[in-house]
Amino acid sequence: MLEGSGGNIAVLTGPDGKALVDGGIGVSRPQLTKALSDLGPESITHLINTHWHFDHTDGNEWLHSVGAKIIAHENTGKHLSRIQRVEDWDYNFLPSPAGAIPSELLSANRTLKLNGASLELKLYKPAHTDGDLSVTFAEADILHVADTYWNGIYPFIDYSTGGSIDGMIAASDANLAAATENTIIIPGHGKPVSNKAELKEFRDMLVAVRENVAALKKAGRTLEETVAAKPTAAHDAKWGQFVIDPPFFTKSFTRACEIRKLGPCQGATHELCQDEGRR
Numbered sequence: 001m002l003e004g005s006g007g008n009i010a011v012l013t014g015p016d017g018k019a020l021v022d023g024g025i026g027v028s029r030p031q032l033t034k035a036l037s038d039l040g041p042e043s044i045t046h047l048i049n050t051h052w053h054f055d056h057t058d059g060n061e062w063l064h065s066v067g068a069k070i071i072a073h074e075n076t077g078k079h080l081s082r083i084q085r086v087e088d089w090d091y092n093f094l095p096s097p098a099g100a101i102p103s104e105l106l107s108a109n110r111t112l113k114l115n116g117a118s119l120e121l122k123l124y125k126p127a128h129t130d131g132d133l134s135v136t137f138a139e140a141d142i143l144h145v146a147d148t149y150w151n152g153i154y155p156f157i158d159y160s161t162g163g164s165i166d167g168m169i170a171a172s173d174a175n176l177a178a179a180t181e182n183t184i185i186i187p188g189h190g191k192p193v194s195n196k197a198e199l200k201e202f203r204d205m206l207v208a209v210r211e212n213v214a215a216l217k218k219a220g221r222t223l224e225e226t227v228a229a230k231p232t233a234a235h236d237a238k239w240g241q242f243v244i245d246p247p248f249f250t251k252s253f254t255r256a257c258e259i260r261k262l263g264p265c266q267g268a269t270h271e272l273c274q275d276e277g278r279r
């Protein structure tokens with residue numbers, strides 16, 4: 001496990017070469033290069049992107065330039081190849097340079113055999129984005145769950161590229177089902193070595209806040225009134241101490257059409273109006 005700028009990075013070393021799960025932010029190349037060489041002399045041969053966000057893929061270009069083949073969900077490849085607008089950040093991400101685009105795109109689960117280990121790459125249904133994947137190091141019983149889990153901090157949910165609160169809860173349930181009491185769980189952000197009990201707290205927090213927001217929505221509150229009612233209050237001391245603050249987090253429980261300012265909600269059957277938090 002390597003920590004630094006960007007998301008948590010897992011590294012598998014051995015005679016076949018180093019395999020990385022996520023590559024951090026490019027500016028950390030010197031620190032990451034040193035940390036990787038401290039682990040052994042092998043070259044870097046594989047980089048798996050858990051999703052397209054820059055704090056996980058900005059290192060793609062330099063890691064590819066030193067020999068890493070990049071593997072990702074097919075939607076991650078799409079997002080990295082085009083301009084991406086993230087409404088919540090009011091920011092347009094430019095397409096990545098050619099060398100940073102994953103060359104192996106997955107539309108189904110796939111297992112890699114490397115260094116005597118089995119790396120199971122499993123695609124999530126849309127959760128944090130529409131291109132999330134987890135990596136299970138089967139023999140070591142280690143599960144990297146990407147940004148479907150933020151350990152001890154409120155998560156960012158990217159509505160602009162297919163994320164949703166319901167998807168995050170479904171992914172958390174899938175993660176819990178895939179883990180035992182002994183499994184080491186690596187979250188995308190937050191304390192990098194976690195476990196099933198901590199992951200369950202995260203999942204229960206998501207469910208509790210969704211219930212609170214749903215009640216406010218049912219009572220006819222607007223987005224602003226919902227935020228003002230502080231539906232996260234009981235959880236803020238524990239979870240609200242990082243970049244995603246309580247108002248920002250509360251907004252992730254509202255409808256995609258409201259966040260994206262697409263006009264009046266047309267309900268759950270309308271593709272652009274996922275009816276989150278209303279039930």
Ligand SMILES: [Zn+2]
Pocket residue numbers: 051053128147
């Ligand atoms: Zn992310």
